[in-house]
Amino acid sequence: MNKKSKVVVLPCEAYEEEKIYNLLKAGLKELGGLEALIGKEEKLLLKPNLLKKAEVEKAVITHPVVVGAFARILREKGYANIVLADSCGHGTTRQVIQGTGMDTYLEKYEIPAIDYTKGVHVDYPQGIQAREFILPKELLEADCVISLSKMKTHALERITGAVKNSYGFIYGKNKAIGHTKYPSADSFARMLIDLNQYVKPRLYIMDGITAMEGNGPGSGDPIAMNVILMSTDPVALDSVFARLVYLKPEMVPTNYHGEKMGLGHCREENIELVVADAMHSKQLVSMENLVCRYGKPDFNVDRTQIRSNVWTKLAKALNIFQKKPYIEPEKCIRCGICVNSCPVPGKAVEFRKGKENPPVYDYKKCIRCFCCQEMCPKKAIKVK
Ligand code: SF4
Ligand code: SF4
Structure with a gap:
């Protein structure tokens, strides 16, 4: 990867549908426009973070308003073939979204929420850590996957964002088996990089308006970070998230290995940062400036330095x-x-x-x- 990766930062302090709709449109414009990213005839699969059933305010799942606003844009632009699914940690897609408001948005925009029905074995000989996966049939039938992650802490990988959200591509109980096959933070991260490179989500959106700090990804505390991040490079996106919470990006295994394995850019000099607003005005900013404006030094995340020595x-x-x-x-x-x-x-x-x-x-x-x-x-x- 030589070219710089662009990360669009959309400041937003509340889950207001109209504002988020306009912000996402502004973000898409910065990334070259929706039509340039996704063909109208393609079958789309939206993949939010639906870890488990939880009240929306607890910041466990991607906020329904972010999903709803993006769904609205897709429909208005004429995308016809869209489904939403996740391989949830506990429960099915439909069970987890029921009563959250996401179900209402999906009904309104006529987007089916589907429960995966079958796992299909796929080989990935070029994988560095993982050379095979069991993926849902419905995921494999999609032409284009869009990741809608949540900004949260994670006990194993320190943070869960764009790269880690893709673990929900693994079918059902094979997710648990994956932990025994890749038990360390490094091997698990490398497997996630292979998985992202196999599935190749086309666009990554991260809901960080209310993030989760502390005992994440399921039991932490909500904290206002007041941003949505967008990029086609999940490593660049996650490394911006890390900087915003004063965590060295290379201390996140998915960033460190993500850059080494060519999934994306982690280093500051390779990331172009754009702050855009709902009126579609934009500003190129430095990382220092961004962190100064939107960073939270007291965000509760594991910053322990682990040196690999004897x-x-x-x-x-x-x-x-x-x-x-x-x-x-x-x-x-x-x-x-x-x-x-x-x-x-x-x-x-x-x-x-x-x-x-x-x-x-x-x-x-x-x-x-x-x-x-x-x-x-x-x-x-x-x-x-
Ligand atoms: S191996 Fe079992 S007990 Fe240990 S952290 Fe994983 S789920 Fe918990
Ligand atoms: S610790 Fe207790 S409450 Fe939590 S999952 Fe285990 S049995 Fe349930």
């Missing part, structure tokens, strides 16, 4: 000094979702003291994928 390798081999999940017993309702989410054969978290007590971890088995923490409906699982 001691960290030894600590990992001995299973010590690693991040680990734990349960706050007073918050636990004994629902068992964490147990069901654990991909490790024989379960690394289990009701070992009976169902009247919270599940107990076996850290010798635990691969630190943090699926349990992502899925807990009561924010009872923390990472220390």
